[in-house]
Amino acid sequence: MESIVPPLPAVPAGAAPSRAARRARRRWTPARIGLYVFLLGAALFFLLPLYVMIVTSLKSMDEIRQGGIFALPHAPTLAPWRLAWSGVCTGAACDGVRTGFWNSVAITVPSTILTILLGAVNGYALSFWRPRGANLLFGILMAGAFVPVQVMIYPLVRVMALAGIFGSLPAIVLVHLVFGMPVMTLLFRNYYCNVPHELFQAARIDGGGFWRIFLQVMLPMSLPVVVVAAIMQVTGVWNDYILGLVFAGRDNMPMMVQLNNVINTTTGVRQYNVNMAATILTALVPLALYFVSGRWFVRGIAAGAVKG
Template sequence: MTRTSDRERRRDPARIALYVFLLASAAFFLLPVVVVVLNSLKTMDEIRQGSLLALPASPTFDFWRIAWSSACSGIECRGISPGLFNSIKIAVPAVFLSVLVGALNGYALSQWKRPAADRIMLAITFGLFVPYQCMMYPTIVLARTGGLFGTYPGIVLIHVVYGIPYTTLLFRNFYAGLPDELTKAARIEGASFLQTFGHVMLPLSVNMLVVVGVLQFTGIWNDYFLGFIFAGNENAPMTVQLNNLVNNTRGEVAINVNMAATILTALPTLLVYLLSGRYFVRGIAAGAVKG
């Protein structure tokens, strides 16, 4: 009976249609990646003469090395390697601070059982729906006034401030779903607010910390707009370097180099997802988007 029911379940038209839809969706999203990878391994002559989906006749990683190099000729600089360290030194502290502040805010709001807490949470959530493009002018004025415009501390602070509403909302929903007995037991043992947060709540939030950290890292690493405006030339992240490379108008447009540079820029976020995949899925299942 069990084998028969399993066979019938596999032959269920609805299940088959679901699998077909999932495979078609995966192919739809993976096709651009396949095109980029294939053409980053071809010469320009091969790209011009063949199809974008054709396999490379003689695959080569020479164009990856060109995309990565930081060699300059005259006033023209090609390569995205200078932006790697900039992106790392921007993303790491910005992710750490925004996640830490968001976790502390979320815990405080989840424990504050008063109408004022709901109003504060509503105000924070409202910040999620205001496009930061609309706040650029006052943000630029404030950054200039504080001497932070075009500086490394300035771009880190901008990412932290814009990330706090998002991280606070996720952590508040997560902590609101935990049993109140945990904090009550900590208070009975004499633990303070910060001790309860550091010794009880944070250890229970590992999966959630990974979820929020991965989402924040992805958003900050892939950001171009804020990095272009606030980072300055010396702190320009990889996305700005990629844009400069792709929009280079001197000579022939090297499609293979541009595609290789695109892959190199996207690799760190892909590696982060691969390394944290198990914890990311657990965090989502534990209520990362609940509430």
């Protein structure tokens, strides 16, 4: 007589994998080992210069002259950092890079806020309102993104000199606004193109106008792309050298220009520890911005901020 064996229960499609399956996934295959070796090598490749800069900035000049560029400092000191911040010569004045830091803040904050706001308005208008000649305007803006900065320097110098603002804070802010507008418009236009058009139509039915829909509907849901735009604009403005050198004037010299004066000075003894400390101080703001808002940056990219 045949024995009746009850059928095994079916495993649901979404059930958690068994312990054996999880163990198989964690198995160290040659491909997995090669991937980790590559990632570790890439991380060391990018972090090694930063390590050298940090340890050099904590050494005295006597210890630096002894060699051992990768060696840890025997007697760490913060004197090079204090000198770089408030004592090193950046030209005629010897008050460190702190003046350039606050100049860079004064340039970066309005350049970022104004560029993002105008880029968001342009992207919103080109995505939903479609004014006459919108495609032509968008094409002109995109063409402007590919014009080299060096080509536009002399015409801008002439225009600002005639306007009487050359070498002032409004001049350098206006220049960064002009050069940042095409990319910001592209970011926000592509982001708003992914927003369901029914949302805009519903707001229109409820009586919303251009500014009300933008301020109460579109702008609050634009945080990911705003973070992406802010990171790109702050990084570009903060790390700029040539525009700050030409348009900022002697009283508004940004930090990157003063860092160049510190590094390339040809008088006295070259202080490598002070140079490294000044370089790290100059790079702190972009690095901190990436670390703090990295999660939002990834979300903005995934939401279509940089899709064609």
